[in-house]
Amino acid sequence: MFRLETEVDKARRDLLRKRLRDTDTAASPVLRALRGTSGERENPLHVWAMDDFGGLAGGLVGHTWASWLHVGYLWVDERHRGTGLGSRLLAHAEHLAATERACASARVETWDFQAPDFYRKQGYEVVCEIPDYPPGITEYTLVKKLVTRHR
Template sequence: MQISVEADPSAEVRERIDRGLDIFNETKAGPLQGSELWVIARDDDGVATAGLKARTYFGWMHIDWLWVSPEARGSGVGSALLGAAETEARERGCTGAHLETYSFQAPAFYEKHGYTRFGQIEDYPPGHACIWLKKRF
């Protein structure tokens, strides 16, 4: 067997590994029922000014990221995106949501929306913290 470190494995290799892990996980935890979830805010010209990317699987939503453009910050669009994602997650049968954010990003935003901290790594990145939050619906 040969071990290699690769920055960009082929799509075939990625799919084989992803699917292999999914198959194993499903034998232990039941159907993955995984699906991407995107919520996009656009201005009157159709330009994306904010967006949320998440995945739903095993009855939970994992928020990968939520971004709001500088010109749209403070307008409530972030709250609207999060609310729409949570509504869709509930419709998909999810019982909650979880995410990770950095201390310099938006932990207070999520806490304002009912999320609670369940883990933290200090000095990741240096001088800051990586914070995990969750919310049961």
């Protein structure tokens, strides 16, 4: 007999994540090779652009994992859009990921009304398109090979 619960429980969430990671690691030679290395963990990678008054002009929040940069959020304040700031934030994150963290690729998810064309102009290619996620919107996953130069 099982009892199903829906409460938010951080300890159980962490236990479930650990058990899933252990199962995945046992099944995958690639994940086994990462075990115990810095590539095993998601390492935050943030890039901030501050204006002359100390205000946030834009930023990128992401992480690196298993030789990949994952861009979670990229935002530029309306006053600074069209200035190349978004391209500079992304290029800087890609550079750090490639040169300091040995990342070979980058990925991002974006909606049709956000920035798929921006990412295409930066060299990203669409590898997945999910219509109606959420309803009426299309989500894209884009990837890019990074130029890796080790220190």
